[in-house]
Amino acid sequence: MNALSRVQINLLACTLLLGCTQVLSQDFEPLPKSAAQQGDTDEKIALGKKLYFDPRLSATGTVSCNTCHNLMEGGDDGRPTSMGVDGLTGPRNAPTVWNSVFQASQFWDGRVPTLEDQAKGPMVADVEMGMAGHDQVIGRIQAIPGYIRKFESVFGPSDAVTIENAVEAIAAFERTLITPDSAFDRYLSGDKVAMSDVQIRGMELFESTGCTECHSGPAFNGWQPGSDGEFVEFPRITDSTFVKKYDLISDLGRSNATGDRSDDHYFKTPTLRNITLTAPYLHNGRVGSLSETVRLMASTQLDAELSDDEVAELVAFLSALEGRFPEIALPRLPSRLGESVLQQPEAAKGFGDATGH
Template structure:
């Protein structure tokens, strides 16, 4: 085993200013569906912390039953990345949190000003923001996503069987998993999947990198799973040289996040292994090799922190959601 390929997952990612109070506020905002136009979709709707940090769907469902074009990445261990979203269009967790709020197929707000009005209309939120950020007018979109990011930095899953193996406990993983690890290295998976989160991330100062996917457009699996219709990073930059470039996903807890790939069209981890081997490495895996790879990947499931559901603040006797327009009911904005 190449010691540079695999590193134990850090046990903390807190930044200066990540106080317990800010983290708790961020948790409330993460779970609050009232930050969506219809009051039905929260961050947790697509990044379910009761399971794999995703939603188990090929593509996520937002307000009014609308669906987007991409699979929701897990929020567990998302701090161990140099960019967010499949196309890397957000550099930080805070920047990422801004996007879904105003995406028409996600949370559907007309703008961040509507998000802030919604929060301001809940008195306990107003008091909480002022206590935490220590300023008048503390309810800003920047402070809101700062709090969400502080909470998301606590969403890490260290102490997996593989972490214990890396720490020297040779009995922590099975012989079959070790064969899978060795195969993972020998066929070239570690070109893109190394480091603590197995996504080539090595630290907070990393420059975001993107990888061609699929490399081999002639693989029969490319058409089967429609792997080329999404142009990836080119949709962000407009540069043809960025066509089909994607961020390398975290492999921690990969057993919990089916379906797979940016479009969510690959139904199982076994098939995902075959897709990646064929399209990226020009390898045709035998069934036993797939089984060994899955045995290795299963050791990456870590210890999940205990999370209690927050008690969300309310507004006494009045909804904060815009009323449905009727002839006798003029809509107003919150």
């Protein structure tokens, strides 16, 4: 039996058992409309929003959290791999920050468990924000009186400006970055005209082909409240032609974080929410289109070859996962009166004297 006929037979069985517009309900859930935690006050969220958008937390004053996780679009940066300070690029594609609260771990290799821990990393990564250490980050913040007042108002007057408080505020803001009420969510809630016929066929195909083995739950990443991080071998089918074409094995994945060779080529399952907005795809950003990614995943993970119609149906279904984005106004950032917090390069300091200007 070839791979394509397995897909067709699975879909037929699903249709006969469940009906043409039903799927196994345990695989699919609406996205929660709130992810707030106790203590996520409006004031803390507002402080986290300022820090998220502030490029002065980078060595060159050019890179903020929003640089790589752009909230004006898909929560990523549209690059194969992100560009940090001084034009440096890292090895992996920037995951979306939208709905990142609905994950049991962060980064492609899941090396930290929380949004707070994740926020610490890029600040001191040399190819990202490039700060020499978290002390330098806090020094920048402490040099701005308006930030000191905001921290003291949120966290109290005693030793308020700390890296722990800074990332706590950023995480509180990021917990507001959720996108409920997609066509799919409305369909699950009983609005049977929220999705088109082709999207419904794509949903049934998504379930019957086995995509929900990894992409289940409200965020389509296997996450459930309180669940531990889960990691999946990628690629599973190493003789797929896509493996060489898109260099899928040079990155060892989770073992780079754990040091355990049994974790070679294991990655966190990414969310599929708003997946239509986050090209290019995969951990290395090598795949430029969603339809090609669908073919690749079927081949490398399920040993299945999809027809053009099946690919179109799956892409149509994935388009139904684009949710409602909250309105976000750009924050006003506090500044020092008439003085920069960024250190002037030594060469520039002497430029006026040397030229007479």
